[in-house]
Amino acid sequence: NAGVTQTPKFQVLKTGQSMTLQCAQDMNHNSMYWYRQDPGMGLRLIYYSASEGTTDKGEVPNGYNVSRLNKREFSLRLESAAPSQTSVYFCAMSRDRGPGTEAFFGQGTRLTVV
């Protein structure tokens, strides 16, 4: 999806391992988000960042940390992966809140924790 790049696209981790999912956007938008998608659950917000240097918890933040070091990049870190974190992770961005503010999503990272 144009504008949001996620790496890696696929990853297999062992329980207890750590990893960082990377996300970068090139549309100079202020707001960025991390969602996870599980079967039958839709997409659920993990963390979001309304601007550089600020982050806030979403609906399912436990087991995750995030970092917004600059306007372009927003990373998601799993310190000690658990099988319950097996999911597809999507990064998204949007302009500030206002009419027509839709979010643009990356292609996703499929993570399996064994």
Add this chain to the structure above:
Amino acid sequence: DQQVKQNSPSLSVQEGRISILNCDYTNSMFDYFLWYKKYPAEGPTFLISISSIKDKNEDGRFTVFLNKSAKHLSLHIVPSQPGDSAVYFCAASAYGTASKLTFGTGTRLQVTL
């Protein structure tokens, strides 16, 4: 507590006919509603949206209707095409929440020839 509900997991429609996807919500603070389309192995892509001050928004073959009193919205696709086959997510946000979206569980639309 599912604040945005899509009660039909799947829908099959013939090419050329109308597809109607439904969505219900419970949170009265939601004031902006969006529909996203998702193909396998891709991220969701924005389709159409509607503000709570309107009851209808149209964009080509896609129309979204909002019934605030019933807390219900629907997406109409006319005419349906095979390329419309995808999973459709309804999403909602509340004013001042930096576009944090609450998603429904999705409806898989299959458009048959």
